[in-house]
Amino acid sequence: MRIAVASGKGGTGKTLVSVNLSAVAGLDLADLDVEEPNAFLYFGDGPSTIVPVSRPVPSIDRSACDLCGECARVCAFNALVRLPQRIRVHEELCHGCGACVRLCPRQAIEEAGHEMGALVSMAQNGRRLVYGRLDVGEANAVPLIKAVRSSLEPGRTTIMDCPPGTSCNMVEAVRGSDYAIMVTEPTPFGAHDLSLALDVLERLGVPHGVVINKAGMGGVDIVAMCASRGAAVLGSIPFRRDIAERHAMGQLLIDRPEDRRTFRDLWGAVMRRMRS
Amino acid sequence: MTGDKGRVAISATGASIEGEMDHHFGRCRCFAIAEGEHMLTIENTARDASEGAGVKAAQLMIDNRVDVVITGSLGPKASQVLEEAGIRSFVGISGKVADVLERYRKGRLEASSGDSRDRDVQRKDRDDSLRTH
Numbered sequence A: 001m002r003i004a005v006a007s008g009k010g011g012t013g014k015t016l017v018s019v020n021l022s023a024v025a026g027l028d029l030a031d032l033d034v035e036e037p038n039a040f041l042y043f044g045d046g047p048s049t050i051v052p053v054s055r056p057v058p059s060i061d062r063s064a065c066d067l068c069g070e071c072a073r074v075c076a077f078n079a080l081v082r083l084p085q086r087i088r089v090h091e092e093l094c095h096g097c098g099a100c101v102r103l104c105p106r107q108a109i110e111e112a113g114h115e116m117g118a119l120v121s122m123a124q125n126g127r128r129l130v131y132g133r134l135d136v137g138e139a140n141a142v143p144l145i146k147a148v149r150s151s152l153e154p155g156r157t158t159i160m161d162c163p164p165g166t167s168c169n170m171v172e173a174v175r176g177s178d179y180a181i182m183v184t185e186p187t188p189f190g191a192h193d194l195s196l197a198l199d200v201l202e203r204l205g206v207p208h209g210v211v212i213n214k215a216g217m218g219g220v221d222i223v224a225m226c227a228s229r230g231a232a233v234l235g236s237i238p239f240r241r242d243i244a245e246r247h248a249m250g251q252l253l254i255d256r257p258e259d260r261r262t263f264r265d266l267w268g269a270v271m272r273r274m275r276s
Numbered sequence B: 001m002t003g004d005k006g007r008v009a010i011s012a013t014g015a016s017i018e019g020e021m022d023h024h025f026g027r028c029r030c031f032a033i034a035e036g037e038h039m040l041t042i043e044n045t046a047r048d049a050s051e052g053a054g055v056k057a058a059q060l061m062i063d064n065r066v067d068v069v070i071t072g073s074l075g076p077k078a079s080q081v082l083e084e085a086g087i088r089s090f091v092g093i094s095g096k097v098a099d100v101l102e103r104y105r106k107g108r109l110e111a112s113s114g115d116s117r118d119r120d121v122q123r124k125d126r127d128d129s130l131r132t133h
Helices: A014-025 A070-074 A099-103 A142-150 A168-174 A188-204 A222-229 A241-248 A257-275 B053-063 B076-084 B097-105 B119-132
Strands: A002-006 A028-031 A049-060 A080-082 A087-089 A109-124 A127-134 A158-161 A179-184 A208-215 A232-238 B008-012 B030-035 B038-043 B068-070 B088-090
Touching: A002 A014, A002 A168, A014 A028, A014 A158, A014 A179, A014 A208, A014 A257, A028 A142, A049 A087, A049 A142, A070 A080, A070 A099, A080 B053, A099 A109, A109 A142, A127 A142, A142 A168, A168 A188, A179 A188, A179 A257, A188 A208, A188 A222, A208 A222, A208 A257, A222 A232, A232 A257, B008 B097, B030 B053, B030 B097, B053 B076, B068 B097, B076 B088
Parallel strands: A002 A158, A002 A179, A028 A127, A028 A158, A179 A208, A208 A232, B008 B068, B068 B088
Antiparallel strands: A049 A109, A080 A087, A109 A127, B008 B030, B030 B038
16 A cells, blocks of 8 residues: 655655654655655664666667667657767657667667666664665656655555655656645645645545644645645644754654654544545 | 858748847757858757757757857757767857858857857866766
8 A cells, every 4th residue: 555645835744744654653664755865864774775776778789770860750858869970869868768669660779777876775663664866967757766666565555755846756656646645834835736736636536635734824724725625634733843843853753742643643534534 | 061161050030031040059940051052941840849959959950961050059968969960069159140141151250169058067067977987
């Protein structure tokens, strides 16, 4: 079972909810925000396994290539150029769609691997953490997000800390999840981007509910907004300085009884929603 | 090179030779291509590409057997493709297409390295590639 934690707006508290919820419920944790993974900071130290992840790029057999230029013509991302003497590949523009490989009349192209990052995993107290780490300069995170997702064990429930926004990275992270917990804040910015993210979830058909973080600031009525959109409110986390301070120090909030109760209640609400 | 200093492509805002140049290489409206007495305008089919417009425009230059490109700005990938294809480029140029062509043919355009980005950025890119390879 996969439970996504997403938001729309960045900085609303996706990681805060992910790390505390997975810890209080004893669940596995995955960080799919591969451009800046940070959930591991709350997981504790331990030995980790690092596996390199590659994405497919074209490799051209120059002895078979007759420079017809069909590959450059079919590439939707302009990653291939037919120079007078050879085909040039811009691996950074390649999306790995495989069109050139399949449509080369001479079958002179095969897929080679371009290393784009790593899959890091570790285990502690029966819980597993896995996250992707994208290499600097890589523009397209989607293949690495897919790699992290497919490394999750199907028989176990995993809380997935997802990327912000509503672009390809977020879509790829939440796609196919059993449930999505949307974390927002009661500000105009938080409400606006939450609305966009809810559009995405509705299109993807992922059942979802909303957590209001920093409740008490901002003044936007998220409860009314959720009611008008038919989205369930799962719970709220108060806007308190000590919460921000402890989270910023890398501490889990559930170490304090009253905050532990907040996340226990939140997990209860998620389970009830998933069953109904 | 044949004709009057080869086959020259100038990024342009319209089909008229009296019109202004377009600053962008990859996303200009069209290219004025001149060779000797002959002049034609081709539409820049790369301009709407979501990614790699510069590279696609460079392919257009190769396919049209251009010898020289004159434009305002040129990115690193397109610049590299032109260089590898043996196409000379002049960047940071502006003005009316006809005037620019005239200036080029009289040898009054200053040759440049291609990539038109800030020199510090280029230096940093070079340092980065030295570190990683």
